[in-house]
Amino acid sequence: MSDDIAFQSVKTLRSMLQRGQITPVELVDIFAARIAERNSQVKAFITTTLDDAREQASRLSRADLDCSPIAGIPYAAKDLFDVRGVLTSAGSRVFHDKIAKTDAFVIARLRSAQAISLGKTNLHEFAYGATGENPVFGTSLNAYDPTRLPGGSSSGSAAAIAFGLVPAALGTDTGGSVRAPAALNGLVGLKPTMGRVPTSGVVPYCWSLDHVGLMTRTIADCADLLSIVSGYDPSDPASINRPIDNYAEALGQDISGLRVGIPTNFYYERTDEEILGALEDVKDYLGRNGAKLVPVTFPDMEHSRTVSLTVQMPEALSAHSAYLQDRGHLYGADFRAGLALGQCILAEHYVRAKRFVEVYRQQTNRLFDEVDLILTPATPEIAKKIGTVKVNRDGVEEAIGNAITRFTTFFNMTGHPALTMPCAMHTHGLPIGLQLVGRYFDESTVLRAAHAVERSDQFSIPLPNVGP
Numbered sequence: 001m002s003d004d005i006a007f008q009s010v011k012t013l014r015s016m017l018q019r020g021q022i023t024p025v026e027l028v029d030i031f032a033a034r035i036a037e038r039n040s041q042v043k044a045f046i047t048t049t050l051d052d053a054r055e056q057a058s059r060l061s062r063a064d065l066d067c068s069p070i071a072g073i074p075y076a077a078k079d080l081f082d083v084r085g086v087l088t089s090a091g092s093r094v095f096h097d098k099i100a101k102t103d104a105f106v107i108a109r110l111r112s113a114q115a116i117s118l119g120k121t122n123l124h125e126f127a128y129g130a131t132g133e134n135p136v137f138g139t140s141l142n143a144y145d146p147t148r149l150p151g152g153s154s155s156g157s158a159a160a161i162a163f164g165l166v167p168a169a170l171g172t173d174t175g176g177s178v179r180a181p182a183a184l185n186g187l188v189g190l191k192p193t194m195g196r197v198p199t200s201g202v203v204p205y206c207w208s209l210d211h212v213g214l215m216t217r218t219i220a221d222c223a224d225l226l227s228i229v230s231g232y233d234p235s236d237p238a239s240i241n242r243p244i245d246n247y248a249e250a251l252g253q254d255i256s257g258l259r260v261g262i263p264t265n266f267y268y269e270r271t272d273e274e275i276l277g278a279l280e281d282v283k284d285y286l287g288r289n290g291a292k293l294v295p296v297t298f299p300d301m302e303h304s305r306t307v308s309l310t311v312q313m314p315e316a317l318s319a320h321s322a323y324l325q326d327r328g329h330l331y332g333a334d335f336r337a338g339l340a341l342g343q344c345i346l347a348e349h350y351v352r353a354k355r356f357v358e359v360y361r362q363q364t365n366r367l368f369d370e371v372d373l374i375l376t377p378a379t380p381e382i383a384k385k386i387g388t389v390k391v392n393r394d395g396v397e398e399a400i401g402n403a404i405t406r407f408t409t410f411f412n413m414t415g416h417p418a419l420t421m422p423c424a425m426h427t428h429g430l431p432i433g434l435q436l437v438g439r440y441f442d443e444s445t446v447l448r449a450a451h452a453v454e455r456s457d458q459f460s461i462p463l464p465n466v467g468p
Contacts, residue, residue: 005030006164007463010073010221013167017065017072024057024065024072024116031074031118035165038466041146043138044160046079047087048119056116068113069224069248070168075110076160077170078153079120080127082201083107090203091123091134091153093330094323104201105236106170106212106229113228118166122156127172127205128316128335129153130180130401131388135332139386143185143464144430148383151181151404157215158185163466168225171213174205175308176408178213179420183378183433184404186422186461188222188450190214191408193441194415195240197226198233206315207238208354209308209412219421219451223247226443242441250444251451256290258449261371266301267407270393271380278424278432279377285456286375286449294371299363301410303356305402308409310345310353317342357413364414368439373449376407378420378433407435417443421450423459431461 005013005022016022032050039045053074065071079089082100084107089095103111110117122140124132132155133139140155142148143162150159154171158181161169171178173191182189190213197212204210212229216222227248232241262283268276287293317339320331324339331339367374381391381403388400398406411418417438424432434453438446453459 003164006034008167009218010070010167010216010224011218013073014069014071024060025054027072028053028057028074028116028118031166035118038163038165041141042159042163042165043122043140044156044163044165045076045119046089046091046122046137046156049083049086049117050119053116053118060114064114068228070110070228071114072116073168074116074118074166075168075170076118076121076157076166077107078123078157078172080123080172080203081107081120081170083117083120086120088203089120091125091137092332093136094327102201105198105231105233107201109229109231115228121154121160121169124153124155125332125335126203126316127153127174127177128338130176130404132181133386142383143466145383147385148430149184149386149388151184151383153177154181154213154215158182158187161185161187161215161217162464167217168221169215171215172202172205173211173213173412174209174312175412176405178215179408179418179435180379180404182215183420183422184383184431186431186464188216188219188419188421190222190226190419190443191411191417192226192230192443193417195238196417196441196443197229198231198236198239200233200236204319206312208311208315208357211412219447219454220248220251222419223251223447245444247444247447250448253448254290255286255449255452258291258373258445259294259371260286260291260449261294261296261367261374263374263376264295264297266298267376270396271377272382272426274424274426275377275380275382275432279375279434281458282375282423282434282453285453285458289452296367296371296374298367299360304360304410304413307353307356308413310349311357313338313342314345314350360410361414364416372438372445374437376435376437378407378435379404380406382426382428382430382432411437416440417446419446419450421454422461423453425461
């Protein structure tokens with residue numbers, strides 16, 4: 001019974017709570033037991049707050065359970081989010097003493113909605129890396145094959161859901177750090193529009209590209225979670241004050257007439273053949289259900305990754321300059337190398353990269369004059385073995401982190417909402433994911449189309465075989 005509950009959607013768990021089939025304390029205890037049994041191997045959590053979770057659960061009244069779509073539901077947050085009274089390690093020895101005095105904006109929203117935090121999840125140190133490998137706290141595992149990478153940097157959030165340790169989690173996404181691990185672990189991952197969800201109280205990596213992201217099992221759970229964490233915070237310069245849609249209301253609506261853009265360049269190149277085949281099936285399904293497939297051409301992407309890194313590294317260096325003199329020796333080797341790269345980038349290079357970003361935004365925005373959504377693969381590769389450094393596809397060698405995020409990074413620069421979700425299983429027994437991208441602040445249409453795909457048994461995938 002408890003193992004079945006651990007893999008249920010938030011919506012199902014909410015129904016059980018409201019019908020009295022399970023109490024909030026019993027629900028917390030089920031996940032707490034799984035964390036106790038498995039986390040030493042899975043390495044999903046850095047810090048757990050299970051006693052606080054039980055106490056909060058014991059105080060919930062019937063009225064509390066009716067106050068929001070996630071009331072009484074346990075969740076976890078990547079260890080970049082401040083949770084009052086809890087260490088924010090950022091996956092590093094550098095922040096060994098950083099106890100949060102207040103909640104991050106989104107944590108405060110979840111606390112008000114009576115969601116229950118179970119703790120802080122693992123990550124690539126300071127979110128610098130797409131593999132999720134962490135030499136300090138260990139590397140989280142891929143639930144479908146524990147010898148393979150979970151993807152990063154929000155590796156622990158993906159592992160926590162995929163292994164049944166929590167039903168929903170928060171991450172951050174600067175180049176695909178929510179969407180890629182969600183795709184590699186058979187989950188839903190959403191990067192909302194830049195400014196839709198405030199980043200206040202989240203350790204920054206790159207202010208210009210950082211987004212708060214969501215991971216869930218289902219599209220409906222993602223819609224409900226987005227409705228809670230969206231909002232405006234004047235203390236966040238990127239936050240935008242505009243109405244929040246009723247995201248759940250969009251689900252189940254007809255997709256007939258939706259114009260779905262299919263990129264003619266970059267997004268279907270140098271990609272695993274089975275991933276391409278799965279996307280063909282998705283295209284056929286959308287067409288059969290009334291969507292119109294429209295070819296679209298993206299801006300020249302030759303320099304897009306260089307542009308992203310040229311923005312990232314000086315901003316990361318600026319964010320960490322206060323710690324380098326006294327704590328520089330505590331940084332991991334790869335992040336230290338990244339900060340050194342930031343020192344070599346001239347102001348002229350940074351400004352030029354920012355101008356590229358603005359051109360990318362304008363050119364991509366114009367594509368949405370022709371289409372309502374854009375469909376791409378989530379990743380060009382399935383999850384690779386832990387320790388993989390490079391991959392070779394069609395005679396081109398590429399660093400594994402670059403490959404994992406090749407199809408996601410661009411939309412952090414443009415700021416458009418982007419969602420990944422499972423759509424097939426590879427013959428290697430690993431999930432294949434798709435990515436849907438929408439207009440600014442039109443998460444409703446993205447979720448609507450994603451839900452239409454999710455409802456078809458054709459695209460459902462099995463749960464990972466992680467044992468009882």
